[in-house]
Amino acid sequence: MASRLVRHHLFWPLCVLAALLLFNLLYSPDFFSIVVRNGNLYGSLIDILNFGAPLMMVSIGMTLVIATGGIDLSVGSIVAISGAMACLTISKSSDQSSLPLVFGAVLASIALSLVLGLWNGALVAAARIQPIIATLILMVAGRGIAQLITSGQIITVSSDLYEYIGAGSLASLPFSIFLVAAVLIAASLLTRKTALGLFIESVGSNARASRLAGLRSNTVILSVYVFCGLCAGIAGLILSSNVSSADGNNAGLWYELDAILAVVIGGTSLSGGRFYLMGTVIGALIIQTLTTTIYMIGVPPEITLVVKAFVVLAVCLIQSESFRKSIAFRWAKRKYPAEQEAARHVS
Structure with missing residues (x-):
């Protein structure tokens, strides 16, 4: 029973997340404190969920792309484009709190994000360009756009209405959390309760065999890139509405790398095939908690990324089953050299 629990794909990500939270609790005893102000919940844990919502949203879309054996380096640029389009549309009106205006700005941003996702999918599925090159084009050009x-x-x-997307509250919790939950539930239902999930895993395992078996692999690939663009677009709305502004240069910067790390930490292989949406969400929470921890303990800004990189490397090594077996074997060999030598001769 214990061995099955250790082999579960969520075991090590949950252990790492729990370790980070425990460290924060020991460093700051009031880290878990949650207070109610004006009917809304506030605290470090709530902040991690709220500020981590855009990354969780992007990572969900990235999971399905990676599951097909691809990758999307343009999500950060799509985040910036989505927020810029929405804020530009709203800023041109004298009545920025108008419901039709905000609704139209959100629709315009979502539609543009879908088109950008379709562009990436077309380059990969129809033009047969390598995913890393196809999405690198939009990664560079998108930031310019x-x-x-x-x-x-x-x-x-x-605009109070627009600000509500990223900074508003529903049932005492940040509204952005409900957006992430809605997308996660929808993606989970589509991939686990329909054949779509099997199609994605089949294409990721062997796209050519899937085509020979009669599966429209190009349609599957196209759909996951469109979905990834949608997730990045929603993340852009959350990010820009939270600060009531759009920065085309810095918004969503390096989100693609954090999203890939979240997917890997969650147990999804970069080679494609099997994927874990819940693991990805936990991976995104680990990254956001790590970022919060680094700022809380006062790590100098100039070495923040270095510390973050080392911690992520440690997390990935802990998750690696072959690495753990290697460490266990070396420890056993050092502690019981005679038994190991006898076992080697018998084998």
């Missing part, structure tokens, strides 16, 4: 939309400036808006 976001800056063209904002004219190289930071666009600020004053």
Whole structure:
């Protein structure tokens, strides 16, 4: 029973997350404190969920892309483009809190994100360009598009309705958490309760065999890139509405790398095939908790990324079954050299 528990794909990510939370509790005894102000919940744990919502959203879409054996390096740029489009649309109106205006701005951003996801999918599925190259094109060009939309400036808006997306509350919790939960539930139902999940895993395991078996692998690949674009677009809305502004240069910067790390930490293989959406969400929470921890303990800004990289490397090594077996074997060999030598001769 214990061995099955250790081999479960969520065991080690949950252990790492628990270890980070425990460290924060020991460093700051009031880390788990949650207070109620004006009917809303506030605290470090709530902040981790709220500030980690955009990364969780992007990582969910990235999971399905990686499950097909691909990768999407353009999600950070799509985040910037989505936020820039929404803020630009709202800023042009004198009545920025108008419901039709905000609704139209959100729809325009989502539609543009879907088109960008479709572009990536078409390059990979139809043009047969390697995913890392196909999405690298939009990663570079998309950042320029976001800056063209904002004219190289930071666009600020004053709209309570738009601000509600990233900074509002529902049932005392941040509204962004409910957006992530809705997308996660929808993706889980589509991939686990229908044949779509099997199609994605089949394409990720062997795309050519899937085509020979009659599966429209190009359609599957196209759909996951469109979904990834949708997730990045929603993340852009959450991120920009939380600060009521759009920065085409810095918004969503390096999100693609954090999303890939979250997917890997969650147990999904970069080679494609089997994927774990819940593991990805936990991986995103680990990254956000790590970021919060680094800032809380006062790590100098110039070495923050170095510390983060070392911790993520340690997490990945802990998750590696072959690495754990190697360490266990060396420890046993050092402690029981005679038994190990006898076992080697018998084998």
